[in-house]
Amino acid sequence: MYGVCYRESLTTNDEWVHLKEVVRKISFLRSIRKMYQFFVDIPIQKGTILHERYEVLTVIGSGSYGIVYLCKDLKSQEKRVVKQLRPSKHRHRKEVELFESEIALLHTLQHKQMPKLFETFSTDGYFFYVMSFIDGDNLEDLIFHSKKTFNEQESLLILQQLLELVDYLHTKNIYHQDLRIPNILLKNNELFLIDFGLSQQKILSAPSQLSSGSLQHNLENTQEMKLQDYYDLGEILLYLFYTTYPSKNKKALPWTEELSLKWETVHLLKRLLQIEEPYSSVHEISIDLHAALKANENEH
Ligand SMILES: Nc1ncnc2c1ncn2[C@@H]1O[C@H](COP(=O)(O)OP(=O)(O)O)[C@@H](O)[C@H]1O
Ligand SMILES: [Mg+2]
Numbered sequence: 001m002y003g004v005c006y007r008e009s010l011t012t013n014d015e016w017v018h019l020k021e022v023v024r025k026i027s028f029l030r031s032i033r034k035m036y037q038f039f040v041d042i043p044i045q046k047g048t049i050l051h052e053r054y055e056v057l058t059v060i061g062s063g064s065y066g067i068v069y070l071c072k073d074l075k076s077q078e079k080r081v082v083k084q085l086r087p088s089k090h091r092h093r094k095e096v097e098l099f100e101s102e103i104a105l106l107h108t109l110q111h112k113q114m115p116k117l118f119e120t121f122s123t124d125g126y127f128f129y130v131m132s133f134i135d136g137d138n139l140e141d142l143i144f145h146s147k148k149t150f151n152e153q154e155s156l157l158i159l160q161q162l163l164e165l166v167d168y169l170h171t172k173n174i175y176h177q178d179l180r181i182p183n184i185l186l187k188n189n190e191l192f193l194i195d196f197g198l199s200q201q202k203i204l205s206a207p208s209q210l211s212s213g214s215l216q217h218n219l220e221n222t223q224e225m226k227l228q229d230y231y232d233l234g235e236i237l238l239y240l241f242y243t244t245y246p247s248k249n250k251k252a253l254p255w256t257e258e259l260s261l262k263w264e265t266v267h268l269l270k271r272l273l274q275i276e277e278p279y280s281s282v283h284e285i286s287i288d289l290h291a292a293l294k295a296n297e298n299e300h
Contacts, residue, residue: 033088040088043067049074050128051121054082061138063182065089065098065197070133079135080118085127096127098197103129105196111168113161113192134194136187139236143181143243152261153296155240159233160289161191166229167282173202175225179232181239200225230279234272264292 044067048056054071060081061068069082089095106117106129115131122128142148150158162184169176176199183195202222241259256266268288270276279285 037086037088041067041086044069044084050082051123054080054130056082061182063195063197065095071130073130079133081115081131081133082128083131087126090125090127099127102197102199105174105199105201106131108172108174108201109196111165113165113190115192115194134185134187134192136185136190136192139181139184139186139239141182142186143239149243150240151244152241152265153293155237155243156265156289156293156296158191158240159237160286160293162193162233162236163282163286163289165191165193166233169199170226170229170282173222175200175202175222176229176232177225179229179236181236184236227274227278230272230285231274233285234269234274237269237272262292262295264288264295268292 043059043062044050044056046056046058050056050071053074055074057070057072059067060070065086067084067086069084071080071082073080085096085099103117103120106115115134118130120129137146166176176193176196178195178198183193185192185194202218238255241261245259267276271279271288272285
């Protein structure tokens with residue numbers, strides 16, 4: 001009996017040492033990659049003219065795979081946004097394909113609350129595309145730098161706008177897959193959705209062209225992507241609610257205990273986050289969202 005316990009704890013310890021070694025190697029590789037990116041992903045200097053047309057004014061964003069510049073279009077004198085694929089990503093075929101797919105997707109969008117694609121070009125082996133400039137702030141900067149807060153009603157109204165944009169995309173069989181606060185811009189209370197780098201458009205083939213196995217797989221995959229977008233909406237809503245939460249309590253409690261929200265709102269959030277029965281359509285979400293908005297209205 002004791003022998004067994006001893007052997008088990010020895011194995012656990014071995015595994016632990018092995019795990020620590022793996023973690024050490026991963027963080028070493030990560031810092032090498034970061035260093036490589038630091039030297040390779042040098043942003044283009046202010047004043048540079050790209051494609052004989054776009055004068056770089058400033059860097060306005062730098063995400064995981066793109067460097068985003070605010071430029072002046074010397075032909076139209078309008079401000080434009082030029083997104084460059086990070087040079088460190090060029091070696092990875094997959095990343096280049098993602099950039100190409102982002103461009104193809106933007107090409108299919110025609111919505112005033114999403115960027116308009118103007119053109120694409122490559123210079124000295126670097127890849128770029130040009131889109132409209134949305135003169136707003138992203139929700140991440142508003143919350144963390146400008147300390148903007150959203151009460152329950154305001155947060156729900158943001159979700160309402162976002163839901164309309166997600167509905168537009170899902171109707172076109174496009175799944176954003178990266179709905180997060182840095183990818184949402186706010187301009188005079190109007191919301192804009194950007195960054196289609198991880199988005200996917202599911203072209204539904206005619207059932208006769210697919211075996212029943214691949215049809216089933218296709219449907220499951222689409223369902224997963226839809227639920228992922230709903231889940232992300234839930235996380236965004238939770239983020240917004242926490243902007244008004246005074247974080248005096250050091251002991252982290254679950255949101256259901258920390259936040260005092262209307263019953264209707266909690267129900268909406270639990271279904272978005274799949275703690276309760278997941279939603280099956282945007283329409284279903286919007287019914288519950290209306291109920292939550294109404295419950296909040298009645299209070300004022
Ligand atoms: N069309 C645009 N208009 C205004 N700002 C933009 C636009 N596109 C991107 N940005 C800014 O640049 C940041 C990074 O852009 P994004 O497309 O999300 O790049 P990444 O794919 O690297 O995350 C955004 O968070 C936003 O603040
Ligand atoms: Mg982004």
